[in-house]
Amino acid sequence: MASSLSLSPANTCAKNVINVPRYFSEELCSLPAVKVIGGTRKHRRLVVSNVASQMPAAAAVASPLDRAAAEVEERKLAAWTSVRQERWEGELVVEGEIPKWLKGTYVRNGPGLWHIGDYNFRHLFDGYATLVRLYFNDGRLTMAHRQIESDAYKAAKKNKKLCYREFSEVPKPDNFLAYVGELANLFSGASLTDNANTGVVKLGDGRVVCLTETIKGSIVIDPDTLETIGKFEYDDSLGFLIHSAHPIVTDSEFLTLLPDLINPGYVVARMEPGSNERKFIGRVNCRGGPAPGWVHSFPVTEHYVIVPEMSLRYCAQNLLKAEPSPLYKFEWHPQSRAFMHVMCKSSGKIVASVEVPLYVTFHFINAYEERDEDGRVTAVIADCCEHNADTTILDNLRLHNLRSYNGQQDVLPDARVGRFTIPLDGSPYGKLEAALDPNEHGRGMDMCSFNPSFLGKKYRYAYACGAQRPCNFPNTLTKIDLVGKKAKNWYDEGSIPSEPFFVARPGATDEDDGVVISMISDKNGEGYTLVLDGSTFEEIARAKFPYGLPYGLHGCWVPKK
Ligand SMILES: CC(=O)/C=C/C=C(C)/C=C/C1=C(C)CCCC1(C)C
Numbered sequence: 358m359a360s361s362l363s364l365s366p367a368n369t370c371a372k373n374v375i376n377v378p379r380y381f382s383e384e385l386c387s388l389p390a391v392k393v394i395g396g397t398r399k400h401r402r403l404v405v406s407n408v409a410s411q412m413p414a415a416a417a418v419a420s421p422l423d424r425a426a427a428e429v430e431e432r433k434l435a436a437w438t439s440v441r442q443e444r445w446e447g448e449l450v451v452e453g454e455i456p457k458w459l460k461g462t463y464v465r466n467g468p469g470l471w472h473i474g475d476y477n478f479r480h481l482f483d484g485y486a487t488l489v490r491l492y493f494n495d496g497r498l499t500m501a502h503r504q505i506e507s508d509a510y511k512a513a514k515k516n517k518k519l520c521y522r523e524f525s526e527v528p529k530p531d532n533f534l535a536y537v538g539e540l541a542n543l544f545s546g547a548s549l550t551d552n553a554n555t556g557v558v559k560l561g562d563g564r565v566v567c568l569t570e571t572i573k574g575s576i577v578i579d580p581d582t583l584e585t586i587g588k589f590e591y592d593d594s595l596g597f598l599i600h601s602a603h604p605i606v607t608d609s610e611f612l613t614l615l616p617d618l619i620n621p622g623y624v625v626a627r628m629e630p631g632s633n634e635r636k637f638i639g640r641v642n643c644r645g646g647p648a649p650g651w652v653h654s655f656p657v658t659e660h661y662v663i664v665p666e667m668s669l670r671y672c673a674q675n676l677l678k679a680e681p682s683p684l685y686k687f688e689w690h691p692q693s694r695a696f697m698h699v700m701c702k703s704s705g706k707i708v709a710s711v712e713v714p715l716y717v718t719f720h721f722i723n724a725y726e727e728r729d730e731d732g733r734v735t736a737v738i739a740d741c742c743e744h745n746a747d748t749t750i751l752d753n754l755r756l757h758n759l760r761s762y763n764g765q766q767d768v769l770p771d772a773r774v775g776r777f778t779i780p781l782d783g784s785p786y787g788k789l790e791a792a793l794d795p796n797e798h799g800r801g802m803d804m805c806s807f808n809p810s811f812l813g814k815k816y817r818y819a820y821a822c823g824a825q826r827p828c829n830f831p832n833t834l835t836k837i838d839l840v841g842k843k844a845k846n847w848y849d850e851g852s853i854p855s856e857p858f859f860v861a862r863p864g865a866t867d868e869d870d871g872v873v874i875s876m877i878s879d880k881n882g883e884g885y886t887l888v889l890d891g892s893t894f895e896e897i898a899r900a901k902f903p904y905g906l907p908y909g910l911h912g913c914w915v916p917k918k
């Protein structure tokens with residue numbers, strides 16, 4: 358069945374053995390599921406089984422010129438190329454040894470489909486959500502991918518056009534009346550996307566929820582089948598249309614941060630496992646203006662929620678514009694200064710609010726409390742992937758920039774582990790410094806993880822994507838030792854790795870006792886899962902995908918029941 362939202366056709370209608378050619382065929386067909394048969398484990402071949410999932414896939418309807426250009430790109434890196442088909446599932450051949458203790462599912466979310474018919478999206482963050490599932494059991498690995506059936510995705514497929522406002526894309530109204538209606542829909546939130554393409558979390562009650570920055574884009578999925586179960590409806594009267602794409606989620610709570618665009622400030626709220634009701638914890642008013650700073654993520658310590666107020670702020674005019682402005686829905690207001698607020702988790706009171714040097718970050722890594730010898734908290738330390746107060750990274754993430762890179766220029770702006778020190782003694786200023794020499798990780802830094810048992814606590818290791826220059830995008834995996842101030846880097850020339858995700862070995866006591874999982878998009882247009890040892894940071898296993906997958910953002914771990 359041809360889908361109106363054209364997914365690139367699968368590369369093969371193979372009879373039996375799946376080869377992974379670098380060029381796409383123009384025929385319509387989907388890649389069926391594979392099963393591993395025959396031979397020793399090491400030499401098993403991937404064989405197409407008859408349980409083929411006849412998923413819709415359709416021919417791209419781009420002009421021949423566009424298609425030729427697209428093919429050049431596609432041969433290079435799958436990372437920036439739309440996913441080939443709606444879904445696929447099958448077992449992969451593992452090279453190396455996956456530890457037997459690794460039992461469960463790594464689900465990764467990300468924007469994997471960047472076109473509707475021949476209309477191509479502009480920005481990495483615009484794409485419709487693609488889930489990838491890696492199921493580890495008994496040293497074996499099954500991979501699956503599937504699109505999230507958001508209203509935005511379904512409407513685009515049905516109407517063959519953009520129907521909701523995405524990160525940088527806005528539906529084109531047919532006439533003036535439609536334009537006025539569209540503005541009204543913006544204020545009510547009706548026109549905002551529910552394309553949950555950013556992250557995925559496992560709540561304490563076991564529900565797995567995909568998220569983006571619009572609150573309506575919270576979608577429950579089944580981590581075993583990747584099926585879209587339905588909207589996650591917040592059952593409260595908190596209001597607001599947007600939230601931080603990264604809540605803090607543990608087995609006992611879900612903490613979220615909601616920017617208030619009307620009375621510039623932020624609300625912190627908490628939701629218990631088993632509940633859909635967020636309860637108000639506290640509010641902090643912005644100290645700068647004219648709007649709250651963008652909050653993609655925020656950190657917590659054991660007792661505090663840290664509310665960042667970046668001078669990259671939401672911008673009402675840019676929200677209304679049909680064409681993207683240089684900073685999309687945001688504006689850079691250095692004169693408005695930057696702040697960090699510290700809110701007590703139990704009382705909602707603000708215990709510190711300090712001005713800090715200007716910064717730009719998507720991702721906080723972790724935070725903890727610093728104590729004196731009497732055990733009194735003297736300061737909060739908060740670490741983030743900091744882009745040297747430079748907003749150009751947003752422009753680097755335009756698909757044209759990502760796709761047109763020829764491997765020669767060094768165009769990735771510098772980034773570092775930005776470490777905030779926020780004094781709790783009433784001082785008006787906080788510090789922001791590099792936690793280690795950024796050259797340790799090639800002055801690239803984003804897509805971080807750490808051992809979740811150390812959430813809010815003093816920790817030593819962070820995993821992230823760093824850089825081996827020249828490059829246009831973080832292209833290494835890096836293990837950062839924040840105490841030894843050193844980094845160990847994994848690099849495969851021409852490849853783009855996704856978020857290195859740390860999974861602790863059950864029963865481990867050492868912080869880095871576990872594995873790091875990433876998915877790699879390689880220079881041949883192919884892709885594989887990589888498993889590194891969390892301690893040595895050496896490769897322990899890899900498993901090739903049947904074809905390269907688009908770049909993904911964030912994942913979560915769902916242990917086997
Ligand atoms: C993928 C990622 O990191 C960020 C995605 C951000 C999105 C989809 C933001 C969407 C928005 C709108 C559609 C309108 C309101 C503002 C904003 C939250 C930026």
Ligand SMILES: CC(/C=C/C=O)=C\C=C\C=O
Binds near residue numbers: 804
């Ligand atoms: C991929 C990315 C930044 C890379 C820069 O070095 C940011 C993703 C943000 C959303 O989750």
Ligand SMILES: [Fe+2]
Binds near residue numbers: 719911
């Ligand atoms: Fe993110």
